[in-house]
Amino acid sequence: MTGRLQDKVAIITGGSNGIGRACAERFSAEGAKILIADLLTEPGEAAAAAINDAGGTASFIELEAASPEANHAMAAAAVESYGQIDVVVTAAGVSSAEYTSGDIEGNLKRMAQAAEASAVNPAASITELDIDHWRRVLDVNLTGTLLAIQATAAVMVDQKRPGSIVTIASIAARDPLWGAPSYPVSKAGVWMLTKNASQTLAPLGIRVNSIGPGFIETNMTAAFSEVDEFHNMIIAKTPMGRKGEPSEIASVALFLASEDASYVTGELIHPDGGWFTG
Numbered sequence: 001m002t003g004r005l006q007d008k009v010a011i012i013t014g015g016s017n018g019i020g021r022a023c024a025e026r027f028s029a030e031g032a033k034i035l036i037a038d039l040l041t042e043p044g045e046a047a048a049a050a051i052n053d054a055g056g057t058a059s060f061i062e063l064e065a066a067s068p069e070a071n072h073a074m075a076a077a078a079v080e081s082y083g084q085i086d087v088v089v090t091a092a093g094v095s096s097a098e099y100t101s102g103d104i105e106g107n108l109k110r111m112a113q114a115a116e117a118s119a120v121n122p123a124a125s126i127t128e129l130d131i132d133h134w135r136r137v138l139d140v141n142l143t144g145t146l147l148a149i150q151a152t153a154a155v156m157v158d159q160k161r162p163g164s165i166v167t168i169a170s171i172a173a174r175d176p177l178w179g180a181p182s183y184p185v186s187k188a189g190v191w192m193l194t195k196n197a198s199q200t201l202a203p204l205g206i207r208v209n210s211i212g213p214g215f216i217e218t219n220m221t222a223a224f225s226e227v228d229e230f231h232n233m234i235i236a237k238t239p240m241g242r243k244g245e246p247s248e249i250a251s252v253a254l255f256l257a258s259e260d261a262s263y264v265t266g267e268l269i270h271p272d273g274g275w276f277t278g
């Protein structure tokens, strides 16, 4: 342990898998007590148990990110278990309305369906976009981030404690990538929400920053790696020539969460292997 988050309490939404789980593990190694909040219970409880087995302190609570009540219950659970909230990472997210973390077959099927639809109608990702699908992606990624900020910042303000909130956007906040607009629009929204919240909360001692990862090896991108066309396109557009590891995002989250970033707020940092150098 190096203790950069010693005695801090961190909530990690989306902490059952991927980037969120890596943040939970790294923050625990730095001394924080962890509340993992996620839709998926089994991997979330396993993630908390692994942290406890390694000598840390972690618990799990089920969270539907798009529910105001669930976000308030999450904040209340952190206070009940650990007395305070110091750090929040909002990593809960979906790449499409039907996305379930770990269902790689389902993701592959949806990619094939989208490719087929755009071969028939090149405008399909706009003109045939199902409005309920659009809403679900916005509800989870954007409204879910707002709800987590609302619930946790309210506790920090009440307790008159400084805090650090780290949202997870994407390179898609600035690059429309390809396919349906829902995901990039949700992430552009997360970026603007982060800037807005950072202005409001800065005088209260709460910093709010965002991370915009490039392509990272998680369940969310596993299907891309199975399809040569996508995989090669991603690697060709990434000057470092590889996808990133979740731990490489957790390092940036740790910087933003810790006192090392004491004068940093309203920023969007891209750990992306150089995606935006072109």
Ligand SMILES: NC(=O)c1ccc[n+]([C@@H]2O[C@H](COP(=O)([O-])OP(=O)(O)OC[C@H]3O[C@@H](n4cnc5c(N)ncnc54)[C@H](O)[C@@H]3O)[C@@H](O)[C@H]2O)c1
Residues within 6 Å of the ligand: 013, 014, 015, 016, 017, 018, 019, 020, 037, 038, 039, 040, 063, 064, 065, 066, 090, 091, 092, 093, 094, 095, 100, 101, 102, 140, 168, 169, 170, 171, 212, 213, 214, 215, 216, 217, 218, 219, 220, 221
């Ligand atoms: N992997 C990448 O390349 C990449 C790149 C840029 C941004 N991101 C973002 O990083 C974040 C984490 O994604 P990941 O790559 O680790 O994928 P992941 O699937 O491994 O993790 C996402 C987690 O969010 C949870 N989740 C999904 N919907 C939820 C909901 N409604 N309520 C609560 N929890 C929910 C999932 O159960 C899962 O544990 C997401 O916001 C994603 O958009 C990922």
